[in-house]
Amino acid sequence: MYLAFMSYPYQITSYSRYREEYARSEQDPEAFWEDIASHFIWRRKWDRVLDWNFHEPHVKWFLGGRLNITENCLDRHLREKGDTPAIIWEPNNPEEFSRELTYRELFDQVNRFCHVLVRNGVKKGDRVCIYMGMTPELAIAVLACARAGAIHSVIFGGFSAQSIADRIQDAGAEYVITSDGAYRGGKDIPLKQVMDDALGGCPGVKRVIVAMRTRTPVSMMKGRDVWWEDEVAAVDAIAPGNFEAVEMDSEDPLFILYTSGSTGKPKGVVHTHGGYMVYTHYTFINVFQYQPGEIHYCTADIGWITGHSYVLYGPLSAGATTLMFEGIPTWPDAGRFWQIIERHRVHILYTAPTAIRSLMSFGTGPFEGRDLSSLRVLGTVGEPINEEAWHWYHQHAGGGRCPVVDTWWQTETGGVMISNLAGVTPQKPAYATLPLPGVHPLLVDESGKEITGNGVSGNLCIRHPWPSMIRTTYGDHERCRQNYFSTYPLLYFTGDGALRDGEGYYRITGRVDDVLNVSGHRIGTAEVENAINMHTGVVESAVVGYPHDIKGQGIYAFVLFSGHHGSDEELTRRDILQTVARVIGPIAKPDKIQFVTGLPKTRSGKIMRRILRKIAEGEREQFGDTTTLLDPGVVGEIASGKI
Ligand code: PRX
Numbered sequence: 001m002y003l004a005f006m007s008y009p010y011q012i013t014s015y016s017r018y019r020e021e022y023a024r025s026e027q028d029p030e031a032f033w034e035d036i037a038s039h040f041i042w043r044r045k046w047d048r049v050l051d052w053n054f055h056e057p058h059v060k061w062f063l064g065g066r067l068n069i070t071e072n073c074l075d076r077h078l079r080e081k082g083d084t085p086a087i088i089w090e091p092n093n094p095e096e097f098s099r100e101l102t103y104r105e106l107f108d109q110v111n112r113f114c115h116v117l118v119r120n121g122v123k124k125g126d127r128v129c130i131y132m133g134m135t136p137e138l139a140i141a142v143l144a145c146a147r148a149g150a151i152h153s154v155i156f157g158g159f160s161a162q163s164i165a166d167r168i169q170d171a172g173a174e175y176v177i178t179s180d181g182a183y184r185g186g187k188d189i190p191l192k193q194v195m196d197d198a199l200g201g202c203p204g205v206k207r208v209i210v211a212m213r214t215r216t217p218v219s220m221m222k223g224r225d226v227w228w229e230d231e232v233a234a235v236d237a238i239a240p241g242n243f244e245a246v247e248m249d250s251e252d253p254l255f256i257l258y259t260s261g262s263t264g265k266p267k268g269v270v271h272t273h274g275g276y277m278v279y280t281h282y283t284f285i286n287v288f289q290y291q292p293g294e295i296h297y298c299t300a301d302i303g304w305i306t307g308h309s310y311v312l313y314g315p316l317s318a319g320a321t322t323l324m325f326e327g328i329p330t331w332p333d334a335g336r337f338w339q340i341i342e343r344h345r346v347h348i349l350y351t352a353p354t355a356i357r358s359l360m361s362f363g364t365g366p367f368e369g370r371d372l373s374s375l376r377v378l379g380t381v382g383e384p385i386n387e388e389a390w391h392w393y394h395q396h397a398g399g400g401r402c403p404v405v406d407t408w409w410q411t412e413t414g415g416v417m418i419s420n421l422a423g424v425t426p427q428k429p430a431y432a433t434l435p436l437p438g439v440h441p442l443l444v445d446e447s448g449k450e451i452t453g454n455g456v457s458g459n460l461c462i463r464h465p466w467p468s469m470i471r472t473t474y475g476d477h478e479r480c481r482q483n484y485f486s487t488y489p490l491l492y493f494t495g496d497g498a499l500r501d502g503e504g505y506y507r508i509t510g511r512v513d514d515v516l517n518v519s520g521h522r523i524g525t526a527e528v529e530n531a532i533n534m535h536t537g538v539v540e541s542a543v544v545g546y547p548h549d550i551k552g553q554g555i556y557a558f559v560l561f562s563g564h565h566g567s568d569e570e571l572t573r574r575d576i577l578q579t580v581a582r583v584i585g586p587i588a589k590p591d592k593i594q595f596v597t598g599l600p601k602t603r604s605g606k607i608m609r610r611i612l613r614k615i616a617e618g619e620r621e622q623f624g625d626t627t628t629l630l631d632p633g634v635v636g637e638i639a640s641g642k643i
Contacts, residue, residue, distance in 0.1 A: 015424060018424060022437045029050070030049040033050070033438060037065075040072050040317075041076050042066065048062075049063075051063055054492065059465045061250065061465075069277045072281075073312075073313060074316070075107065082103050084103055084319070085101065087099075088321060089135065089136045089324045092184065092185070092327035098344075101136055110143045111147075112232055115243055117150065117175075119231065121174075122145075124149030125150070126173075127172055128175040129176045129177070130145070130153065132211065133179060133326060139312060145255075146255075147246065151254065155167055156301055159587075160583060161198040161582075162583050168198065173202075174204055175205070176195060176199070176207070178195045178210055179212065180192050180213055180216045185328040186332075196219060205224070207224060208225045248273045249273070251272050253471070255270075255271055256268040259305075259522055260527055261483055262515055266527070267479060267480075268474030271470070275469070280414065283436060284320070287407060288405065292320075293321075294376070295374075296347065296350070298379075299337070306382065309415050337359070341374065347375065350378075350379035350381065351381075352380060352520040353385040354519040354520050357389050360388075367396055372397065375402050376402055376422075377405065378393055381409070381520070383553075384430065384509065384510055390429040404429075405419050405421070406432045407419040412469065413468065417435060418506050428501075431505045433505045433506065435506070440463040441460060441506065442463055443458030445458055457500070460493075461493050462494065463491060495512065496510065517545075517553050519587070521587050528580060528590065532579065534583055535579040537562055539561065541559045541560065542557070542558045542607045542609065543555060544558075556590065557576075557593045559595055559596065560595075560596055576590075577590065592616070594642070597637065598637070598638075600632075600635050600638070602630065608628075611624075620640070
């Protein structure tokens with residue numbers, strides 16, 4: 001089956017149509033998704049739409065279907081959109097020129113890089129680790145892996161050498177694509193140097209392809225490291241022509257993306273070609289109400305799921321123009337987003353509450369003289385948005401006229417699950433509102449009993465599979481089962497708490513497990529504790545979150561230290577921060593460290609985090625029942641301690 005794709009007949013354009021589509025997806029989810037999937041290019045049509053059970057778990061969509069996601073993101077747009085920009089790239093430094101790649105140019109570049117990959121030994125199913133800044137080469141590398149049938153594993157540029165090494169080893173990646181360095185705000189990050197440190201512990205890596213960006217001096221290891229530019233030149237010299245996309249099974253893995261859970265070790269979430277393509281496309285078209293010709297600007301880094309789904313795959317599968325920004329919102333000043341929007345006449349801005357709150361702290365000066373009239377839709381993702389930030393965003397960025405979509409989803413869900421559809425379904429500040437068609441959320445109590453009715457809260461679960469749901473955690477399927485499918489039998493458990501108001505709208509209240517959400521980045525408390533405990537002199541630590549005005553949540557560490565602080569406790573604090581930055585990366589550095597002489601533990605040795613959370617929130621007296629503690633006296637001591 002080879003269907004050309006013309007428009008978006010499945011775009012929901014009214015509230016009543018949303019209701020109808022939702023009902024249809026409930027009555028017959030398979031017919032619903034089959035209909036949408038039929039609008040893509042498949043080399044072979046599926047034999048069966050869905051096969052699943054949540055025991056194992058076992059979830060397969062479009063079984064027997066054959067395709068390559070990049071044919072849907074690139075090839076099918078060439079005839080009608082060959083000269084339309086696919087990617088507009090805005091550099092970190094506003095003085096540098098931006099770049100545009102039309103669909104034809106992006107197609108050519110991806111094809112050339114596929115030849116580079118194959119020439120360097122990459123085969124179908126191989127894992128390729130990508131560690132780059134936000135440049136067009138990152139997009140090209142990702143798409144070329146997909147086209148060549150390799151599984152990409154992108155690692156955010158803020159992770160440390162140790163974190164990279166752990167991920168490379170867990171994925172068994174033999175190939176790495178990186179660059180000499182990356183620009184982020186006022187900083188140059190020496191990516192290749194960090195990668196070299198990581199590779200010291202990864203003897204399995206056979207080839208490292210290095211793109212040039214910052215001209216930071218790098219050491220190139222003979223026989224292992226090659227320059228991107230030399231490799232592309234070598235391919236061009238042979239002029240091998242287009243690279244035929246490798247035919248994949250619908251369920252073949254497309255990528256692995258590592259994310260934090262409640263245990264110490266990040267998990268490799270696996271997504272596949274078929275279902276992920278269908279779902280990211282469908283949600284992109286509907287949530288943002290994308291119209292052909294518009295410019296979509298998602299500020300997320302491709303190192304996170306939002307970048308995968310809504311900088312690259314969702315928009316490109318829709319033939320959209322996606323804007324990629326290399327820098328940060330506050331450099332060279334806090335008007336950078338608004339300058340980009342004015343400069344490129346952006347229609348859709350999709351960013352995180354943390355960015356909004358941080359820009360709020362600069363006041364409205366940065367908007368002065370800026371023409372933001374091109375904006376039509378605003379979006380947020382990654383963490384709960386408070387009402388004040390919602391209104392500020394709506395009023396100042398959107399001039400009061402643009403709908404704000406508050407999109408709730410996760411690395412594991414692949415695409416947006418609960419959100420209003422811009423201008424089509426009702427919006428409500430701080431509420432993600434209603435589930436997308438095909439998504440069946442429910443709230444349960446601690447015992448797993450469903451909480452029905454409206455005006456209730458509980459733990460958020462999902463009842464039925466959707467096409468882009470997590471398939472496994474790479475190399476450890478049991479972990480996937482335990483993490484998501486064992487807490488409440490036969491349900492996917494999100495790890496989030498939510499409330500459903502009187503009208504049935506959902507508001508996500510935050511994680512109910514030991515995962516923090518700091519500036520929209522997921523960080524496991526156990527991961528941070530492990531890192532802190534690596535510092536000599538640290539006996540034990542306990543990490544909790546606390547409300548933070550800008551980051552949403554801050555990291556508060558209680559540390560039992562037996563070493564000598566020497567002359568200065570502050571120095572020990574800095575050493576601990578350094579240790580965390582080295583082990584995980586700067587994003588996981590605690591905001592507060594309090595040295596303690598003991599931690600509140602039950603007789604069975606379990607740390608009572610509930611009490612520590614209260615202390616971190618500023619409570620000094622009311623801690624509830626402390627009688628089960630081994631040493632209740634320690635609570636008062638910690639509460640009166642200084643940080
Ligand atoms: O707690 C929820 C929060 O972010 C978590 C998922 O993090 P991650 O896998 O890194 O993906 C972030 C981008 C999709 C969720 O479990 N979260 C995400 N979006 C929202 C949110 N919390 C409240 N409102 C949202 N819109």
